[in-house]
Amino acid sequence: MRQLTVDGIPVFVADGPPPLAAGLVFGVGRRDETFVRGGITHLVEHLAMGALGRTTVETNASVDLAVTEFTATGAPERVARVLETVCTALADLPTDRLAVDADVLRSERGLAAAPDTAVLLGELYGASGPGLASMREPALRAVTADQVRAWARRWFVAGNAALWLVGPVPAELSLPLPGGPVPERAPQLRRDLPTPxxxxxxxxxxxxxxxxxxxxxxxxxxxxxxxxxxxxxxxxxxxxxxxxxxxxxxxxxxxxxxxxxxxxxxxxxxxxxxxxxxxxxxxxxxxxxxxxxxxxxxxxxxxxxxxxxxxxxxxxxxxxxxxxxxxxxxxxxxxxxxxxxxxxxxxxxxxxxxxxxxxxxAGTEAPAGLPRLPQWSADRVTGRVFRRARRSGAPRGAELVVGPEGAGVDLGEGRLLTVRWADVIGLVRSPGEEWTLVGRDGTGVPLVAADWRDGTEAVELVRAAVPSELQVTDDEVHDQDGVLLLRVPVHRVREAVGTSRDAVSLVGDGEWTLVAPDGARSAEARALHLGAAGPRTTALVLRRSHADLEYVLYRGGREVDRHRWGVSPGDPDLLARATGRPVHAVAGVLADTGAPEAVLARFAALLGLAGRPAGVLPDLLAGRAVEGLERVEGRGAVQGLRAAVRGDFAPPPGTGGALERYARLGRTRPAWYRAVNAVTGLVLALVAWVLLADGRVALGVLAALLAVCSLAEVRPPRRDAGPPGSPPAAVTPTG
CATH class of the missing domain: 3.30.830.10 (Metalloenzyme, LuxS/M16 peptidase-like)
Incomplete structure (x- = not known):
């Protein structure tokens, strides 16, 4: 073996028969990443390899725990061109395929070590350094172009590179990497474990x-x-x-x-x-x-x-x-x-x-005399205790504790999961509105608001304690997200959201209400919730992938069909019945094999989307920010019900169905309405007296309550009653 230098990069050459084999190696791998940015090195490798295009040279690249390597085998001059192209790409990383390559890595599910090796490294090092081999990469889609470029500028530099060759050195070998020193690595700390x-x-x-x-x-x-x-x-x-x-x-x-x-x-x-x-x-x-x-x-x-x-x-x-x-x-x-x-x-x-x-x-008997590694955290933090909710996935007697030092779950009998704030390496939001607080030792504390009394507040306390850069959304949540279209008027959606703890941005056109994605809750979860307002409520979740457009159809909060244009056809009959459109028109649009932009325009026209919703739909599907949407904040069941009684969610005058017209009568209470309620109240009071005298107490009490409700409607209306949102008569619009 002999050594030489090319463009400041050490090259180690061994003799060998043709073809020439080469490997450009960099001292960066999975162990150098953080938990929330797991996979960023692999993204750099894919983006750089993408710059090669199609080539007759045998090429490959890999990322393990410590090293990223680009290899090529072929004629010397062609191998030299491959190496130069890779170096040029690393110096100015192309990121136009970032979203596609992030999904490629999700499909690849590559590991930096064999599965059993990865698990044992996680036991030895927790969720940092070599232990990261045991952790999944939760948020590849969240890695931005700026972040991946910064990572390339830090690690893929001449000072952190070397080249090996087996065969003749190419005459025109060039390695135009950016200059830079060897980056400083964090120490690889082993956990303090009782072994063997x-x-x-x-x-x-x-x-x-x-x-x-x-x-x-x-x-x-x-x-x-x-x-x-x-x-x-x-x-x-x-x-x-x-x-x-x-x-x-x-x-x-x-x-x-x-x-x-x-x-x-x-x-x-x-x-x-x-x-x-x-x-x-x-x-x-x-x-x-x-x-x-x-x-x-x-x-x-x-x-x-x-x-x-x-x-x-x-x-x-x-x-x-x-x-x-x-x-x-x-x-x-x-x-x-x-x-x-x-x-x-x-x-x-x-x-x-x-x-x-x-x-x-799992389930295997270990050798006699060998103790088991600790499965649970050693201690419990102090702080506010959240008790188990009545309908909870947590075991009976479990408690969630959130305090000034950290958070943890006590499952009873010494089963503790504790993560201190100083040791937090990530807070991941997963499908089903579940969060996981991850500690440096690999401990994960599951946080599901529905499992605990005042659970929403508990989750917010945890989120407030964790730096925003450590909070990420699992890629699987994005798979369930999209733009939600509800075939109901805007005021109905306002009321459904207002009586919940959700908050949405929306815009409507009379027939359809569009709910924008916001990362707080997936479109599919909202479709199940808001679409359950009535058995015939139609909801569509529209999403755009790199090459495809698709929808998921819900009726009454239940998924009934899916369609992906050109890939996985849905049932035109189901969509036609749910949207009130002619079957032949629906079938024609679903059979369209054009570009996604053109298909989306035809689909929006089929649904009858008009005005602002039709204008913002393409931007929202593309993930672009849209200004001027109406923000509706949930008030909870009690406050939301009070707001509904006040008429805060009433439809505009001249719109709405029978329920809306009845609610308007309850606010304005004209003379004939009060007279009818007075007569009804007296009749119900007489019926209640007869039933109670006859010993039928339950029916008598019910009739009495109905009588009270009817007589309450006899009182005169409030003087400031008017259309929702209008000012009192004595107040000018400017105050």
């Missing part, structure tokens, strides 16, 4: 053990001997497993995590766990056999004799340079193998045993 211990893996038919170890010359040999012993026992002797895998995760210059994992035949998980743990203890207590040491030395000698080891060294040297991890050269590896002795291996195995966390599948 075991924990559950949310992965079926897997068993794994992980431990953080100081780097040393016998690490690789110890891990290799242990893997060989476990594979011999599980696969060759007993046939209860197929593959035993070894992974070594670099933490920093002085530490690494060794992970040994195995599959398990269904029903044999406990056997695999016991045997794996037994071999760890046996190697720690007894050390290796001479034949095992000889085998490790032979493996090293054979590896170094293979010409391909030079390529491995070039790649490892490039990765080690950008991550700050020491790299062992071939000569050093040979020397370490020659000096290897049994005590070195035994000491490393003992350190592994003492720091180990054994992961077993």
């Amino acid at each position: 211990a075991w924990t559950e893996l949310p992965v079926d038919e897997r068993v794994a053990v992980a431990a953080e170890l100081p780097r040393g010359p016998a690490d690789a040999a110890t891990a290799g001997i242990l893997r060989a012993r476990v594979e011999e026992e599980l696969r060759s002797r007993r046939g209860v497993a197929y593959a035993v895998e070894l992974d070594q995760v670099p933490v920093d210059a002085g530490r690494r995590v060794v992970v040994l994992s195995s599959d398990a035949r269904p029903g044999e998980e406990a056997v695999v766990a016991r045997l794996l743990w037994r071999e760890v203890q046996r190697l720690a207590d007894e050390g290796p056999q001479p034949a095992e040491l000889d085998h490790e030395r032979a493996l090293v000698a054979e590896y170094l004799a293979d010409p391909r080891s030079d390529a491995d060294e070039a790649r490892a040297t490039a990765r080690g340079l950008v991550t700050g991890s020491p790299v062992t050269t071939g000569a050093e590896l040979r020397e370490e193998a020659e000096r290897l002795d049994a005590e070195q291996v035994r000491a490393v195995a003992a350190a592994l045993r003492d720091a180990a966390v054994l992961g077993v599948a």
Whole structure:
């Protein structure tokens, strides 16, 4: 292997047959991100690769815990063009496909580590550093173009890059990366855990053990001997497993995590766990056999004799340079193998045993004598206590506590979930109006307002205590959002919102009321709530994706149909009946295969949208801000009912149905109306007297109450009664 420099970037070159293989590596990965901005490195990688377009060169890119790598294989001049294009894109990152690539990553569901390794890293490091491998990326859609560009400017710079090549150096190799130093990394802090211990893996038919170890010359040999012993026992002797895998995760210059994992035949998980743990203890207590040491030395000698080891060294040297991890050269590896002795291996195995966390599948019996890692928080914060609501998903006796130091849930019997404000790394809003407060140790406190008395206030207290930059909306909420169209007049929607705790921005045209998305509650949730105002109430949730337009149809608060133009057809008959439009006209619009903008215009015309609603609909679907919408704040059931009685939600004069006309009579109370109520009240009072005298108390009381209600309508109307919102007669419009 030889080294040279191109545009200030170190290049490590190994000889090899054609075609040329190259890898541009950067010292940034999942461990360098934050919880709420999880996936931002992967977004940079996708956006840079998108700049390549279609090419005949074999290209790929990847992001793991510590490194982002762009690879290319092909003719030298074409590989050079690929590398130059990637560097140019990283210097001025194109973000026009940001929203599309965010959804691509959601579909990819890539992990920075194998699932069992990721879980154990989460146990060791919580929800930061290497532990982020265990956490999902909750808000990829929330990452903005400015944020992803700033991330590229910080990490994808010449000072944080290296290139490895296997084959000839291209004549016109150029790496035009922006200049910049190696970014400062946060320390990778291991949690203070009582080890050895075991924990559950949310992965079926897997068993794994992980431990953080100081780097040393016998690490690789110890891990290799242990893997060989476990594979011999599980696969060759007993046939209860197929593959035993070894992974070594670099933490920093002085530490690494060794992970040994195995599959398990269904029903044999406990056997695999016991045997794996037994071999760890046996190697720690007894050390290796001479034949095992000889085998490790032979493996090293054979590896170094293979010409391909030079390529491995070039790649490892490039990765080690950008991550700050020491790299062992071939000569050093040979020397370490020659000096290897049994005590070195035994000491490393003992350190592994003492720091180990054994992961077993749920429901699997752990090895005897091995304690379980703590499942719950150690203490409870003090503060305001919120009791369990009558209809709650929380267990009986559970309490939510929000105080000056943090928040937590006490589920009883010592089951505590506590996150202190100083340790908060995120507050995530999920579908179903659920929030999760996430702590640095990986603890999540679920917050559902409906589970607690005064739960809405509790959630607001938590939100007020968490910095806004740590509050994100889960991408799945956006999947349920959109623009809500209700086939009811505006005053009916005002009343439905006014008697709730919701708040919306809306605009109407007489037949339809449009409710704008605001991020506080999904359009589908509002459709279920507001659409339940009547059994025939029609609601449509319209949403626009990158390439498609779709709607969800609700009747009476129940979903009845979905349609995505050109992809997943809905039923024209259902939409025609729900909207009162001709079936043939509806079928024609639903069959339109034009551009989404043109389809939306035809659909709006079909529904009869006019005026302001028709004008703002495209902007709202595109996520653009719209000014001048009417804001309606919920007042709760009691205050909302009082407002309805006062006529705050009454329709404009000359509009509305029978209920609205009756409500207007109740406010104006003309003479004939009072006379009818007087006669009705006297008749009901007489009926009540007869029923009570006959011993039919329940009916008598009911008749008496109705009599009181009728007689209450006999009083004269208020002098200032008039159209809702009009000033008293003696007051000018200017006051």
